[in-house]
Every structure is written in C-alpha cells, then in structure tokens.
Amino acid sequence: MRIACIGNSITYGSGLANRAQESYPAQLQTLLGSSYEVLNFGVSGATMLKKGNKPYWNTPEYQKALLSNPHLVFIKLGTNDSKVVNRPMMGDFEQDYRDMIRSFIELPSHPRVVLLLPVKAFSDEKFGISGTYLKASMIPMIQKLAYDEKLAVLDLYSLFADKEELLADKIHPNVVGAGFIARRLYDFIKLQAKPVPGGNGLIDEAEKSNFYGYNCFSFDFKGHKAKIVVPKAVAKGMPWIWRARFWGHEPQTDIALLERGFYVVYCDVAELFGNAEAIGVWNDFYAQLRKMGFAKKAVLEGMSRGGVYAYNWAAANPTKVACVYVDNPVLDLKSWPGGKGIGPGSKKEWGIFLKDYGYTTEEQAEGFAGSPIDKIKDIVKGKYPMLHVCGDMDELVPMSENTLPFAEKIKQAGGDIRIIHKPEGKHHPHSLPNPQAIVDFILKAR
Structure with a gap:
C-alpha cells in the first residue's frame, strides 16, 4: 500500500538532524512496516494557492506524487498560505484545494484522500506565518472542504495545542513532535472502521x-x-x-x-x-x-x-x-x-x-x-x-x-x-x- 504525504516543511522534515529517518512520513514508515510504502513529497515553504509565493503545484514533488499512483494521500498544506503576502489570493484557496483533491482522486489508483489540519503555530511572525490567521481562517476553510468533499480530516492543530516545547522555532516540530504526527496517522490507518x-x-x-x-x-x-x-x-x-x-x-x-x-x-x-x-x-x-x-x-x-x-x-x-x-x-x-x-x-x-x-x-x-x-x-x-x-x-x-x-x-x-x-x-x-x-x-x- 503506497501512501503519499503531501505537505510543506513540516512534512519535509525541516530542522530535524536526520529527516530521512525522523520526519513524520519516515517515522510512519517505521510504524507501519514493510507492507506499506510511505513516500515523503514535502516541499519547504510550499503553498496550496496556485498564485501563492511558492505554489506546491509548480514543484517536481507534486508531479512525482501523481506518478506514484498512491492508495492513500495525506494533504498537509495551508500553513504557508497564512502569510500576509498570500492573503490577496485567499479567495482562490478553496478552489485550488478542491483541484488538488481531484487531481489525486482521479488517478488510476483512485486513492483515499485525507486532509490534515495545520499544526498549531505559536507565533504570528516567524517565517511570516500567522498562528492567529491559521486558526481563524485556514482551519475553518479546510474543515468546510472536508465536509463538502466528504473526506476524512485529522486535527493536528489540537494535537499540538499544549506542546509548544516540541516546536523549537514555534513552527516546526522536533523529532518527538514528528513522532506524534506519525502515531496519529498510524492510528487512523489501523482504525477498524466501516462505511x-x-x-x-x-x-x-x-x-x-x-x-x-x-x-x-x-x-x-x-x-x-x-x-x-x-x-x-x-x-x-x-x-x-x-x-x-x-x-x-x-x-x-x-x-x-x-x-x-x-x-x-x-x-x-x-x-x-x-x-x-x-x-x-x-x-x-x-x-x-x-x-x-x-x-x-x-x-x-x-x-x-x-x-x-x-x-x-x-x-x-x-x-x-x-x-x-x-x-x-x-x-x-x-x-x-x-x-x-x-x-x-x-x-x-x-x-x-x-x-x-x-x-x-x-x-x-x-x-x-x-x-x-x-x-x-x-x-x-x-x-x-x-x-x-x-x-x-x-x-x-x-x-x-x-x-x-x-x-x-x-x-x-x-x-x-x-x-x-x-x-x-x-x-x-x-x-x-x-x-x-x-x-x-x-x-x-x-
């Protein structure tokens, strides 16, 4: 079972000493074992907005993710879209997100797509990211998309609400924090559930x-x-x-x-x-x-x-x-x-x-x-x-x-x-x- 992790620097593993082993996709791979293949397609600074300051759409990782023909896709984008420079394009956010969802669902593998709410940002200034805007605007939009598109959505925001000490720069989780994300995704994958x-x-x-x-x-x-x-x-x-x-x-x-x-x-x-x-x-x-x-x-x-x-x-x-x-x-x-x-x-x-x-x-x-x-x-x-x-x-x-x-x-x-x-x-x-x-x-x- 191939799992594609779409995201920004948190998915990529920025700030980790050994991202190949410590990023949350890597830790998820370790938890799941050899019956799964977890692929990390994170891009530092990437936005969901097609007209954002660094659109994920224009990256080689996005094309590789599509070519991987995954069975399950986790999308964790939106953090960088909160930057002031991207606010003028925010009216396009929902449609751009819908387009990305469609681009994966329509693949030959017809993967299940799961939306991940952004990790809480404990700053309104670091890297231009606004924690306040994330909570007030980005998260409600992603939850609405999950509702409209009938997709599962996982709340990583609350998961980190009391874990500021795990974000050394107030934005990026350390290895322990990445482990919390990996465990949450693992539990979701292993949940015994039915339609x-x-x-x-x-x-x-x-x-x-x-x-x-x-x-x-x-x-x-x-x-x-x-x-x-x-x-x-x-x-x-x-x-x-x-x-x-x-x-x-x-x-x-x-x-x-x-x-x-x-x-x-x-x-x-x-x-x-x-x-x-x-x-x-x-x-x-x-x-x-x-x-x-x-x-x-x-x-x-x-x-x-x-x-x-x-x-x-x-x-x-x-x-x-x-x-x-x-x-x-x-x-x-x-x-x-x-x-x-x-x-x-x-x-x-x-x-x-x-x-x-x-x-x-x-x-x-x-x-x-x-x-x-x-x-x-x-x-x-x-x-x-x-x-x-x-x-x-x-x-x-x-x-x-x-x-x-x-x-x-x-x-x-x-x-x-x-x-x-x-x-x-x-x-x-x-x-x-x-x-x-x-x-x-x-x-x-x-």
Missing part, C-alpha cells in the same frame, strides 16, 4: 449542516431539539458520545472522537436539571438510538450543569454507560444554582429548579436529595470509570462543594474516578486545548 450505514435511520425531515467537517443532522424528538453527528467511517460496535448540555461548546473532544469513528449525539432537555421528566425523555432517545444500531453503552459528556444531566441519567441506567467524562461539573444543585455554600449560585436558575422539582417554598427544597452527590450507590452500580476535568479555582461551581466531596464518596463506595486538575483554572474555559488525555480515557473505557 456509515445507509440512511442511518435518521428522520427524513432532519436538517443537515456542517459540524467541523462532519454531517450534523438536526431534528425534533418529542418536542426537544436533537442532533446526531456522523463520522466519516464508523468504528466497530457503533460507539457514541452523548453530550448533555451546551452543544458545540469547546468541541475538541467530540471532534477527536468523530475522527475515531464515534457518533456524537445530543438531546436538549434544558432546563430540567436532571429531573424525572429529563430522564424520561433521555430514556426514549436512548431507545431510538439503540433501534438505529448504536452501541448499548453510551459515553456520557457533561460540562458544568451538564454533569447533573449525565450523572442522574447514569444513576437511573447504570448498565447503559461505558464511562462518564464531565468538566467543572455541577454535582450538588444546592451549591449551584442554589448558592447555599461558598459559590454565588444563580437566583434565576434556582427559581427554575424549584419549579422543575415541584417546590413552592425554599423550606421544601432544603430536603432535596436528587443531585448526583446524593446518588452515589446508584452511580457505582454501573462499575464504569469516571473522569472529571476541573479548574481548581472554579468560582461558579466550587470543587470543594462538588467534585471533591463527590469523588471521595465514589472512592469510599468502590467506584473508579480520576480527576485532571487545572491548577489556575476557573469555570471557563472548559475542556483541554489538546483533548488527548480525555480521548485516551474514553477509548480505554469503551
């Missing part, structure tokens, strides 16, 4: 949109807004992650799992604070997903108050949960929105909570015991692992009233829980810039 089932059982009236390069189907489910995002190829068992709240916020974990063949689903039960009605709607939504072939056990994801939704459903359905990932989660509704401890709470949301649970007075609510922290015995019945990502200085949902006492009770009950601390972290931003630790947890749990 998305025809039709997917989705509601005919569903509205289709672009979710960072993937098909997102939005529809009404029994009066509630629902969404299903479909991967380009489905991993074995049709795994899925169920976002509890705040659709699309800090989506890096969802995107990373889509790359790995997971579905991403959502059913909006805001603002019911995990009460019986919310659980009932989710039970029906779960049953619908099972009819569509989704895995029996869901990966639950909850940010902030989403932690209540995730854990309350998990407590009611312990055998249907693969794992729980929550982020600065609300685990005691008296802490938030109640504001009965050191946190500020929310008077407005507390009023909604009282209505949701049928309380007419504050005194009645004093005996409330329907938060996740009150359901430890039911939660640990599932024997699923739990991961909490928390800002130690969360000013809205204090750890001392939520994750810390919850985790202690879980451990005492024999549960499996892990906390990733963000020492200076507040309530926002959620998640991690590089979600790899979260993704590894989920992949191991399922």
Whole structure:
C-alpha cells in the first residue's frame, strides 16, 4: 500500500538532524512496516494557492506524487498560505484545494484522500506565518472542504495545542513532535472502521449542516431539539458520545472522537436539571438510538450543569454507560444554582429548579436529595470509570462543594474516578486545548 504525504516543511522534515529517518512520513514508515510504502513529497515553504509565493503545484514533488499512483494521500498544506503576502489570493484557496483533491482522486489508483489540519503555530511572525490567521481562517476553510468533499480530516492543530516545547522555532516540530504526527496517522490507518450505514435511520425531515467537517443532522424528538453527528467511517460496535448540555461548546473532544469513528449525539432537555421528566425523555432517545444500531453503552459528556444531566441519567441506567467524562461539573444543585455554600449560585436558575422539582417554598427544597452527590450507590452500580476535568479555582461551581466531596464518596463506595486538575483554572474555559488525555480515557473505557 503506497501512501503519499503531501505537505510543506513540516512534512519535509525541516530542522530535524536526520529527516530521512525522523520526519513524520519516515517515522510512519517505521510504524507501519514493510507492507506499506510511505513516500515523503514535502516541499519547504510550499503553498496550496496556485498564485501563492511558492505554489506546491509548480514543484517536481507534486508531479512525482501523481506518478506514484498512491492508495492513500495525506494533504498537509495551508500553513504557508497564512502569510500576509498570500492573503490577496485567499479567495482562490478553496478552489485550488478542491483541484488538488481531484487531481489525486482521479488517478488510476483512485486513492483515499485525507486532509490534515495545520499544526498549531505559536507565533504570528516567524517565517511570516500567522498562528492567529491559521486558526481563524485556514482551519475553518479546510474543515468546510472536508465536509463538502466528504473526506476524512485529522486535527493536528489540537494535537499540538499544549506542546509548544516540541516546536523549537514555534513552527516546526522536533523529532518527538514528528513522532506524534506519525502515531496519529498510524492510528487512523489501523482504525477498524466501516462505511456509515445507509440512511442511518435518521428522520427524513432532519436538517443537515456542517459540524467541523462532519454531517450534523438536526431534528425534533418529542418536542426537544436533537442532533446526531456522523463520522466519516464508523468504528466497530457503533460507539457514541452523548453530550448533555451546551452543544458545540469547546468541541475538541467530540471532534477527536468523530475522527475515531464515534457518533456524537445530543438531546436538549434544558432546563430540567436532571429531573424525572429529563430522564424520561433521555430514556426514549436512548431507545431510538439503540433501534438505529448504536452501541448499548453510551459515553456520557457533561460540562458544568451538564454533569447533573449525565450523572442522574447514569444513576437511573447504570448498565447503559461505558464511562462518564464531565468538566467543572455541577454535582450538588444546592451549591449551584442554589448558592447555599461558598459559590454565588444563580437566583434565576434556582427559581427554575424549584419549579422543575415541584417546590413552592425554599423550606421544601432544603430536603432535596436528587443531585448526583446524593446518588452515589446508584452511580457505582454501573462499575464504569469516571473522569472529571476541573479548574481548581472554579468560582461558579466550587470543587470543594462538588467534585471533591463527590469523588471521595465514589472512592469510599468502590467506584473508579480520576480527576485532571487545572491548577489556575476557573469555570471557563472548559475542556483541554489538546483533548488527548480525555480521548485516551474514553477509548480505554469503551
């Protein structure tokens, strides 16, 4: 199987002591072994733009890549297109990229083409490359192309979001960084996945949109807004992650799992604070997903108050949960929105909570015991692992009233829980810039 790596200096291996062995295509060759032939067609400074300051189109490497008749093509261009000198031609970027995709797809070997998002640049000046422009403009354009052309796209940007130390000049990965790219491509190649089932059982009236390069189907489910995002190829068992709240916020974990063949689903039960009605709607939504072939056990994801939704459903359905990932989660509704401890709470949301649970007075609510922290015995019945990502200085949902006492009770009950601390972290931003630790947890749990 021949693999063509199309790219710029990062693909070429600029700055490496021995690029023939240390570039990411070379390291990918070592990982894959002799059944594969990995070809490095990187050109330092190359642009995707045909009228850029150094078009890849005009290089001998491009012609050699076409003549190699590959079975798989990784395209990693766009970094140099971010230079100020190339901005006037940026209106041509998408069409130029489409033309390159076509030039490979139409080869006799009809290769699979995969788009690689640029590695994060930690500078707006080095070599004229703008990290800010890369994130704001180049990456959305490449994700849109992946959506339009129905191609797989791999997020190398987030992979390096916390790895500035691996880019000595703030642009080019060192040998370790090149190894991270090689490993990501290797995992993608070796992923056991199959084509998305025809039709997917989705509601005919569903509205289709672009979710960072993937098909997102939005529809009404029994009066509630629902969404299903479909991967380009489905991993074995049709795994899925169920976002509890705040659709699309800090989506890096969802995107990373889509790359790995997971579905991403959502059913909006805001603002019911995990009460019986919310659980009932989710039970029906779960049953619908099972009819569509989704895995029996869901990966639950909850940010902030989403932690209540995730854990309350998990407590009611312990055998249907693969794992729980929550982020600065609300685990005691008296802490938030109640504001009965050191946190500020929310008077407005507390009023909604009282209505949701049928309380007419504050005194009645004093005996409330329907938060996740009150359901430890039911939660640990599932024997699923739990991961909490928390800002130690969360000013809205204090750890001392939520994750810390919850985790202690879980451990005492024999549960499996892990906390990733963000020492200076507040309530926002959620998640991690590089979600790899979260993704590894989920992949191991399922």
